Amino acid sequence: MSFLSGNNSVSTRLILYKPLRDSTRVTWPALPEGYSLTITSSHPEGYLDNEGVVLRRPAAGQPDIPVEVSARIAEAATGKTENLSLTLPLSAVYTGPLVNAGPADVAAAKEAYLEKKAGVFVHYVPRLTVDRSGAVVDDIDALADRFDAPQFAQDMRDFGAEYVIFTVWHFNAVTLYPSAVNKRWRDDRRASPGFKSYSNRDLIADLAAELLHYNIDLHLYCHPVDGHDFTAEDQELAGWNDCGGNANGDHSRWNQFQNELYDELCRRYAGTIKGLWFDGMYGHKNHPMIDQWRFRKTLLACDPGLILVANMGDERSTGILAKFPAADYGAWELNADVTGKFLGFGSVNPEADNSNAATWPVTRQQTAMIIAPDTWWASKIDADIPMPHSQEELFRYIVLQASISVSGGVALSAGCFPDHGNIWESSVKEDLTYMNKTYLAPIAKSVKGTVPGKAYVTPEKSWLQNMAWGVSTESPDGSIVYLHIMKPPAESRTLHIGPTADGSELGGEAVVLNYDGSTSTAEFTKTGVGYDITLPLGRDWHDLDTVVQVQRLEKA
Numbered sequence: 001m002s003f004l005s006g007n008n009s010v011s012t013r014l015i016l017y018k019p020l021r022d023s024t025r026v027t028w029p030a031l032p033e034g035y036s037l038t039i040t041s042s043h044p045e046g047y048l049d050n051e052g053v054v055l056r057r058p059a060a061g062q063p064d065i066p067v068e069v070s071a072r073i074a075e076a077a078t079g080k081t082e083n084l085s086l087t088l089p090l091s092a093v094y095t096g097p098l099v100n101a102g103p104a105d106v107a108a109a110k111e112a113y114l115e116k117k118a119g120v121f122v123h124y125v126p127r128l129t130v131d132r133s134g135a136v137v138d139d140i141d142a143l144a145d146r147f148d149a150p151q152f153a154q155d156m157r158d159f160g161a162e163y164v165i166f167t168v169w170h171f172n173a174v175t176l177y178p179s180a181v182n183k184r185w186r187d188d189r190r191a192s193p194g195f196k197s198y199s200n201r202d203l204i205a206d207l208a209a210e211l212l213h214y215n216i217d218l219h220l221y222c223h224p225v226d227g228h229d230f231t232a233e234d235q236e237l238a239g240w241n242d243c244g245g246n247a248n249g250d251h252s253r254w255n256q257f258q259n260e261l262y263d264e265l266c267r268r269y270a271g272t273i274k275g276l277w278f279d280g281m282y283g284h285k286n287h288p289m290i291d292q293w294r295f296r297k298t299l300l301a302c303d304p305g306l307i308l309v310a311n312m313g314d315e316r317s318t319g320i321l322a323k324f325p326a327a328d329y330g331a332w333e334l335n336a337d338v339t340g341k342f343l344g345f346g347s348v349n350p351e352a353d354n355s356n357a358a359t360w361p362v363t364r365q366q367t368a369m370i371i372a373p374d375t376w377w378a379s380k381i382d383a384d385i386p387m388p389h390s391q392e393e394l395f396r397y398i399v400l401q402a403s404i405s406v407s408g409g410v411a412l413s414a415g416c417f418p419d420h421g422n423i424w425e426s427s428v429k430e431d432l433t434y435m436n437k438t439y440l441a442p443i444a445k446s447v448k449g450t451v452p453g454k455a456y457v458t459p460e461k462s463w464l465q466n467m468a469w470g471v472s473t474e475s476p477d478g479s480i481v482y483l484h485i486m487k488p489p490a491e492s493r494t495l496h497i498g499p500t501a502d503g504s505e506l507g508g509e510a511v512v513l514n515y516d517g518s519t520s521t522a523e524f525t526k527t528g529v530g531y532d533i534t535l536p537l538g539r540d541w542h543d544l545d546t547v548v549q550v551q552r553l554e555k556a
Contacts, residue, residue, distance in 0.1 A: 013189050013191075013236070013237060014029050014037075014073075014084065014086065015029060015086065015184070015185060015189065015237075016028075016029065016069060016086045016087075016088045017029065017256045017260075018088065018089050018090075018091070018260050018263075019054055019090070020091070020259060020260070020263050020298065020301075021091070021094040021263075021301055022094045023054065024053065024054055025051075025052050025053045025054055026048065026052035026053075026054070026088065027256070028052070029253070030242075030250065030252060030253065031073070034075060034076045034077055035073060035074065035075055035076070036073070036074050036076070037071055037072070037073050037074075038050070038071060038072050038074070039051070039052060039069055039070070039071050040070045040071060040072055040083075041069075041070045042067050042068065042069045042070070042088075043067070043068045044065070044067065047065060047067050047090055048067055048069065048088065048090075054090065057090050057091060057092055057093045057094075058090065058091070058092045058093070059092060059093060060092050060093050060095055061092060062092050063092075064089040064090060064091050064092075064180070065089070065090045066087050066088070066089055066090075067087070067088045067089075067090055068085060068086075068087055068088075069085065069086045069087070069088050070083065070084075070085050071083070071084055071085075071086060072084075087184070089180070089184070091263075091267075094301075097270075097300075097301065097302055097303060097304055098267065098270035098271065098302040098303065099270050099271045099302060099303040099304075099305065101303060101304040101305040105304075105305055106304050106305045108305075109274070109305030109306075109307065110305075110307070110328075111476070113274070113275070113307045113329075113407070113408065114406045114407075114451060115448070115449045115450060115451060115476060116162045116163050116217070116408050116409060116448075117162065117398060117401065117402040117405065117408075117409030117410070117447050117448055117450070118160055118161060118162050118398055118409055118410060118412075118440065118447070118448060119161055119162060119163040119164065119165060119219075119366075119408055119409065119410065119411035119412070120156055120159055120161040120163075120164050120165070120411065120412055120413075120414070120432075121164075121165040121221070121368050121376075121411040121412065121413035121414075122152075122164065122165070122166050122167070122413070122414065122415065122416055123167050123170060123221070123376040123377040123413070123415050124143070124147065124166065124167050124176070124377065124415065124416060124418075125143075125167055125170045125171050125174075125377050126138060126139065126140045126143045126171070126172075126174050127171055127172065127174075128170075128171055128377045128379075129143060129377045129378050129379075129415060129417070129418065130378055130379055130381065130417070131146070131417055131418050131419060132381060132417050132419050133381070134381045137418055138195070139196075140174050140176075140195075140196055140197075140198065140199045141196070141199050141200055141201070142418070143176075143199070143418050144176055144199035144200070144201040144203045145199075145201055146418035146419065147203055147206075147207075147418055148419070148420045148423060149203070149206045149207050149209075149210045150210050151420060151421070151423060152207065152210065152416065152423065153207070153210035153211050153213060153214060153216070154214075155423070155424070155429060155433075156211065156214065156216050157214040157216065158429075158432070158433045158436065158437075159412075159432040159433060159435075159436055160432075160435075160436030160440045160441060160444070161216055162216065162217065162448055163216060163217035163218070163219055163274065163408065163411075164207075164211060164216060164217070164218055164219065165219045165220070165221050165277050165368075165411055166204070166207060166218065166219070166220060166221060167220075167221040167222075168204055168220040168221065168222050168265065169222055169223065169226075170221065170222075170223055170226065170279070171226070171229050172195070172197070172226070172229045172230060172234075173197065173223065173226055173227075173229075173230070173261070174195070174196075174197050174198065174199075175197065175198045175199065176199050176201075176202075176203040176204055177198065177199060177201075177202045177203065177204050177205070177268065178198055178199065178200055178201075178202060179197065179198035179261070179264060180264065181257075181260045181261045181263075181264045182197040182198045182261065183197070183198060185237060185238055185257050185260070185261075186234050186237055186238065189237050190233055190234070190237070191233065192233060194231060194233065194234065197234075204218075204220065204269065204273075205269075205272070208269070208272045208273065217274040217275075218272070218273050218274060219273060219274055219275040219276065219277055219307065219309070220265070220269070220273055220275075220276055220277065221277045221279065222262075222265070222276060222277070222278060222279070223278070223279040223280050224258050224262070224278060224280065224289075224290055224295070225280040225289050225290065226279075226280060227240035227254065227289075228240075238253065238254055238257045239251070239252070239253025239254040239256075239257065240254055242254065243289070251289050251290075251291070254289055255289070255290065255291050255294065255295075258290065258295070259294065259295065259298045262295070262298050262299060263298050263301070266298070266299060266301065266302040266303065266306070267302050270302040270303045271303065273306070274306070274307055275306050275307030275308060275309060276299065276306060276307075276308055276309070277309045277311070277331065278308070278309065278310050278311060278324075278326075278327060279311045280311070288323070290326070292324065292325045292326040293325065293326070295326045296308075296325065296326040299326065307328070307329065308326060308327040308328050308329065309327060309328075309329045309330065309331050309366060309407065309408070310324040310326075310327035310329070310330055310331070311330075311331050311333055311368070312330040312331060312332055312333065312365065313333050313344075314332075314333060314344040314347065316332070316344070316347055316348055316363075316461070318330060318364075318365070329365065329366065329406075329407040329408075330365040330366070330407065331365055331366040331367070331368045331407065331408075331411070332344055332363060332365050332366070332367045332368065333368055334367055334368060334369040334370065335370055335375075345359075345360055345361055348361040348461050349361050349463055352463070354388045354389055355389075355390070355393065356393065357389075357392075357393040357394070357396040357397040357400070357464065358396070358463060358464035358465045359463055359464075359465055360397050360400070360463055360464075361461045361462065361463045362397075362400045362401050362403070362404050362405070362458060362460075362461070362462060362463065363401075363404065363405065363460060363461060364404055364405055364406050364407065364452075364460060365405070365407050366405060366407040366408035366409065366410070366411055367397075367401060367405075367409075367410050367411070368411045368413055369397075369410060369411070369412055369413060370388075370413045370414070371387050371388065371389055371394065371412045371413060371414055371428065371432075372387065372413065372414040372415060372425050372426060372428060373385040373386070373387065373388065373425060373426050375415070376413055376415060377415035378414075378415030378416055378417050378424075378425050379415065379425075380425050380426065381425075382426075383426065383427070385425075385426050386426060386427060387426050387427055387428060387431055390431075391431045391432075391434055391435035391438070391439070392435075392439070392543075392544055394410075394412065394431075394432075394435055395435050395439040395440055395544060395545075396464070396486065396544050396545065397410060398410050398440065398447065399447060399471070399484050399486070399544075399545050400458070400463075400464060400471060400486075402447045402448075402450060402452075402471075402473050403452055403453050403458040403471035403472060403473050403484065404452050404458040404460065404471075405452065406451075406452065412432070414426075414428045438515065439515065439544065439545075442513065442514070442515045442516070442517055443513045443515070443545070443547045445513075446473055446482035446484065446513060446547045446549065447473065449475075449476070450473040450474060450475060450476070450482065451473070451474055451475075451476050452473065452474075453471060453472030453473050453474055453481070453482075454472075454474065454478065454500075454501065454502045454504075455472050455474065455481045455500040455501060455502060455504060455506065455552065456471065456472040456483070456497070456500065456501060457501045458471045458472075464486055464487065467486075467487065468487070468497070468498070469485055469486070469487050469488070469495060469497055470483065470484045470485045470486035470487055470545070471484050471486070472484065474552070478552055479551060479552055480549060480550075480551060480552070481506055481549075481550050481551070481552055482547055482548070482549055483497070483533070483547070483548045483549075483550065484545050484546075484547055485533070485541065485545065485546040485547075485548065486544065486545050486546075488541035488546060489541075493534055493535040493537075493539070493540075494532055494533065494534040494535075495532070495533045495534075496527070496529075496530065496531075496532055497530050497531050497532075497533065498529065498530040499529065499530045499531075504552050504553070505526070505552070505553045506524070506526075506531060506550045506551065506552060506553065507524065507526065507550065507551060507553045508524075508550055508551030508553065509521060509524075509550075509551075510522040510523065510524035510533065510548050510549070510550050511548070511549040511550075512535070512539070512546065512547065512548055512549075513547040513548075513549060515542065520536055520539060521536065522534060522535050522536065522548055523536075524548070524550055533548055
């Protein structure tokens with residue numbers, strides 16, 4: 001392939017890197033040795049000089065200005081030149097974050113996330129998601145236009161979700177909003193016809209507006225190293241293979257493409273979304289593609305309070321997060337496994353199985369768990385295929401995770417169909433609605449809006465089978481402690497528990513949260529070796545979780 005002249009010349013695919021935020025000059029694209037690029041003029045005038053210096057930008061709040069740049073490429077060896085025209089989008093003047101977020105605001109955002117315990121994780125992806133007929137929906141506009149945002153949001157309320165993680169893009173990085181960046185880097189530059197890489201409908205904005213009616217937070221799933229899914233032409237246009245299989249190779253084009261894409265995303269939804277959830281995060285041929293510190297600067301430029309979560313896959317060491325300094329939190333990925341074993345849980349507890357949440361390890365990280373019959377996105381149309389976990393086991397695991405997680409608790413994952421009515425696979429809608437109404441909602445104050453227990457600390461990577469009696473959660477100010485008694489005595493109304501781990505004293509009225517919405521009073525007595533909890537006559541321990549609310553009388 002020649003560099004100059006012809007429809008397939010490299011010069012026809014050049015792109016001027018957009019100067020992001022406070023950049024003062026244009027970065028030239030990488031050219032082969034022996035070639036140079038010179039700007040000869042630009043229009044409208046006054047925005048860019050011929051040295052590539054940015055002279056001014058649109059006023060704050062104004063849309064991008066497309067500057068048409070005329071340039072000349074010269075080949076030193078032959079003296080040949082070629083003139084070309086490129087469009088350079090210039091963003092508004094950067095005067096600071098679009099969301100006011102000082103240190104106190106950022107701390108408040110992180111505190112709010114720490115208190116979230118129940119989420120739903122949904123993949124909605126062209127070329128993967130099927131409709132009710134079983135046909136894969138390839139066209140991004142068809143997929144976006146058929147999404148029922150009001151129904152989805154009502155379902156999230158019925159499921160008891162505090163937050164939703166939703167795919168803004170995944171396979172092929174096709175965005176569920178009109179992306180000028182994807183269009184500029186990919187669609188507009190292809191020599192051959194290709195699929196559309198963005199939807200006309202802003203599905204994300206519609207979804208966020210509907211979730212807001214129920215005070216449910218929106219986090220967006222995205223994939224900064226998904227170039228392996230791209231066509232060969234799109235890989236070339238975006239610089240996916242520039243590294244040449246070398247860990248120290250040139251990743252500058254891919255980084256520029258990703259930073260422009262995420263800058264667009266973060267500007268578009270500043271103040272609308274609460275966080276981003278990153279898949280992959282490593283890269284091509286296991287090489288670190290992303291300049292993590294540059295990436296983090298882009299992610300937080302518009303909203304410093306964004307919650308940034310990196311998928312840890314089936315890696316269970318928190319040390320892996322050191323590889324991903326762009327993110328603040330990690331998530332365990334828990335895939336479905338028809339053998340009855342969890343992919344990822346088994347490395348911590350070899351006896352973990354799908355039917356018994358008492359065997360499922362807990363962690364300070366978020367756990368992203370498939371609850372659909374097969375995979376992350378809607379793929380099965382047979383309504384008779386059961387979920388791999390019962391309502392009771394899902395509830396029990398949410399409570400267990402609430403006692404330790406500082407990163408969103410549990411995110412239950414199921415795909416939805418591009419339809420109306422019941423948009424969920426299997427019995428997902430019925431089971432999650434029942435689980436929330438019957439178990440979670442009646443004791444919600446002991447789970448949602450709480451922090452991990454300090455009175456009785458849940459050890460990292462422990463599970464209920466190796467706990468004495470259960471776990472504790474508490475109010476953010478520490479004044480109320482919730483004792484979740486999940487392993488009660490078999491033939492006694494009295495449970496003996498040890499002293500608190502933090503040395504604080506518990507007492508006050510012991511209130512039992514009943515699953516019919518009522519409360520009752522238990523006896524709560526301090527002993528020389530801890531406390532005794534005695535249920536009133538006629539009351540039995542709940543099969544899943546008896547919640548006893550007490551007060552912290554003295555802080556350690």
